[in-house]
Amino acid sequence: MATPGHLEVRNVSKTYAVAGRPPVRVLSRVSLDVQPGAFVSLVGPSGCGKSTLLRLIIGLDREHGGDILIGGQPIEGPALSRGIVFQDHRLLPWLTLEDNIALALENARWAAADKAAAVRDHIALVGLAGFEKAYPHQLSGGMAQRAAIARGIVGRPEILLLDEPLGALDALTRVRLQAELQRIWRLERITMILVTHDVDEAIYLSDQVVVLAGSPGRVATEIEIGLPRPRDRASVEFVALKQRILAAMGEDAAQRPAA
Amino acid sequence: MSNTAEAIDGSALVGRAGGPARPARRPRPTQPLIGIILPAIIIALWQVAASLAWIDRVFLPAPLTVVTAFWKMLTKQNLALDFLASVKIVGQAFLYGSIAAVGLGIAAGLSRKVEQFFGPTFDTIRHIPGIAWLPLIVLWLGIGAPAKVLVIAKSVFFPVFLNTLQGIRNVEKNYIELASVLTLTRWQLVRKVVLPAAVPSIMVSLRYAAGLAWALVVVAEGLSGLEGLGFLIFRAQGLLLTDQLVVCMVIIGLVGFAIDRSMYLLQRRVLRWKQGYDG
Ligand SMILES: Nc1ncnc2c1ncn2[C@@H]1O[C@H](COP(=O)(O)OP(=O)(O)O)[C@@H](O)[C@H]1O
């Protein structure tokens, strides 16, 4: 019954206890169902718990209500079968690009030669061949984010979580990297869950867009994106979907008193 | 002592200003002439002051007299031996002090237990200046080198220890989180993340401590013992040999400068991964 790599988030709730203040409920009964190989985006207002949800899925934080299952099994802490790309690239400044990427394979049970080959291949995959020995400060923002993506997928995880990975980049670089991300997703067949503020980005990349509402974070709607790839951002269908998603996000904003 | 320390800092500043805005990957060519202008003016003024006898010759010998005195001390007296004695003390003290400090600093940084074990003792010892320890330690170890090595090693120890501890404690939480996501073991975390993150702070303290050790050896030798630059400088004062006194001062200044420059270059080399790192 359980498919390997099938991610189920069932009625997940999360409360943060802050000393000296009443506990804050950040997620309330969030459910998601992500099929292996799917591309799902999460959109929603700042502070609605998107990063929190990713932290729970990656296994950094295990105190929560509800269940998070992968292939039918509850997750137990971080594992190499799940990768994450943070908004800040989070490359270690004292390691070269290739050492940063190799760090993700430190505990992979592969032969050293396979590791070296994987590092080389993934540097090439994200278009950074020639920069193996560069330190992070010598890379541009876009290059650093590519490196972070390479680090996220080099261990061939089943699932890659992306927390606003392109949010800090300029528009042109972002569009270029969206296409790259799509290419990598199709090539590597990794399930990807992308948190983004950019509705265009979500529609362009995803099979499904999950709109979250805030305070406490919950699923507002889920919208299937059935358009054939590659998608034309100017097409009528694309724009119609964009309006639907923005409306779903706006309804939520309209229902709450202005902050 | 504080003058020497200031001289070290000041000269480093001059050396750094006017460098290229972009971080240079290779050591850049030695500073152009601008850094030489002020010393040249000072020497010129000094020469004028001496020639016109603005200040009594006994209190301010002319530059040339100082050069002659230097030559005499080098050939007829034991300047080289005294110089080596000082260098040896500083070298040993710096080595022992900093190795102990980095080792214990790492241990205390990684373990609250270790920190709590040493904390109260260290905090008390730290507040008694190294020089205040010297009289007691001289009673134990005699006026030879070991007492001075011990006292200077103590002065080297604390800044390096505290910076190592801080460096380890201040590792960005984000990096620890990353290590956890990558399923690094505790040892891998220490080796790949925590220690490298602490290196900048350790390097800064090593550079500072090296300068401090050099400044202190002069004081320690002045207070006890019968050799070393510090001994010479105080003896010269007692005998009103101002030319020899100035020779010692110049040597102390130049060596301090050289120590700081070398530490700076070492720091650059070790921290070449750091963005725009410039000391
Ligand atoms: N460690 C924490 N302790 C307390 N509150 C937290 C913590 N982390 C996040 N929060 C709060 O939880 C809410 C959701 O945060 P986050 O998941 O980062 O939102 P998003 O990624 O959607 O912008 C925010 O209000 C934030 O202040």
Ligand SMILES: [Mg+2]
């Ligand atoms: Mg977030």
